[in-house]
Amino acid sequence: MTEVLLDADAIARAVRRMASEIVEASRGVGSLAIVGIRRGGEVLSVRLAEAIAQQEGATIPIGLVDIAFYRDDAAMALPDPKIGPSQVPFDPTGRDVVLVDDVLQTGRTVRAAIDCLLDYGRPRRIWLAALVDRGGRELPIAADFVGRRVEVPVGAKVRVELGAVASDRATDRAYVEPKKERA
């Protein structure tokens, strides 16, 4: 059975609220930048930047990092067949950078994303925003801006589906995918 964590309306509200919280926490949006973690954080980072732009009337620089090269199991795990280039088209040095992912669980992806971001410069601060914090941390990492916190058992998967363009947003949802029975 699929348990819906956030439907389209709830996601829209969560994004607006997280955007306001980010604006409030920053010293002014001039020094703010958003960096999505590929691939789950890609669409969400754009949504957050849009929401902030709407509220503050200023465009926020957006970047994207692929953490495949920084995984702590990179040397042991199978190569990732779908790596994309990281794109950080601004100097993060001195900025308040919000790393964005859709689901936060172990924290290992975030650790890798921080390492990747630091190779581009030295931000003044790095914050973390996640649409769903499902618990199950394996590293001492916490999110600063969260859409919904929920404890999900380790075996289950949390999926987030976000439409890439505005017209697809009606079907946005975050849900728990039940454990597959092994055939």
Next chain:
Amino acid sequence: MSGLAHLLDLRALSRDEVTQILDTSEAFFEVSRRPVRKVPTLRGKTIVNLFYEASTRTRTSFEIAAKRLSADAVNMTVSTSSVSKGETLYDTCKTLEAMHPDVVVIRHSASGAPHYVASKLRCGVVNAGDGMHAHPTQGLLDAFTIRRAKGTLEGLTVTIVGDVAHSRVARCNSVLLRKFGCRVRVVGPRTLVPPRFAEAFDVEVFHELAPALEGADVVMCLRIQRERLQDALLPSLREYSRTFGIGNAQLALAKKDAIVMHPGPMNRGVEIAHDVADGPQSVVLEQVEAGVAVRMAVLYLLAGGDDAIRSAGSAADEAPMREGAA
């Protein structure tokens, strides 16, 4: 790409596998343009460059690729003198294996040597050029450069000019580009294009420059080696340059937006004119830059990966976080 154990010959790769290597190379290409040009991906891995033929460029390119991946790169340049000391390739392999490398990159003057080495070693082997046979990373870096310049490989006309007979570059490019439906033309003097090359590689053979260049999207010059004069395959470099050299007048026969490539090192004024080598259509330096990215991708795909660990589940842990948005 769990199936990639070695990279010996592009013939063994499917079109999808080539595309995957090129896509992965795109990600590594970006790394070389960052303020910090190094990623921790292959920390703790050892890559041995075993070069039986001098090739500073290729060796340096592999070395930089390994270092930007945080692997330890060791160069073994085996001069002909130490071979004459009597160690067989087999013993060299076994000696190497005892040092537990993760990948061995080999350049050898004998065609097939890397295949032999791959059959004797338990680690991954990359062919960095064997005799007149294959040089897969060259083919891949050329394809990467073309794809970046033209947006696609599909449907392009590529003209390869020069010493086709002795060229690994001509062979590996023909093999790869034909997989993507490119029209491949090779052109050179009759002494430097082997008989039945057209059938063997499914390409068009020309012995005159003008018709071969007409409508080309890519003009690829091959290096002319001076030894060919001693072999009496060419009367003189001047005559070669006049008949097969690429100058601005010759380049004008190709498409207006054609790119000019050269695997290096260039003989300026012989196979390629100064103006062309330094001209706006030249992508010679882009090829060098692509070389590092493609070699990083190949080393990553070969050195990363351990099925046992993967099935134990450590790679799957992060999956929910990485597969979120469709």
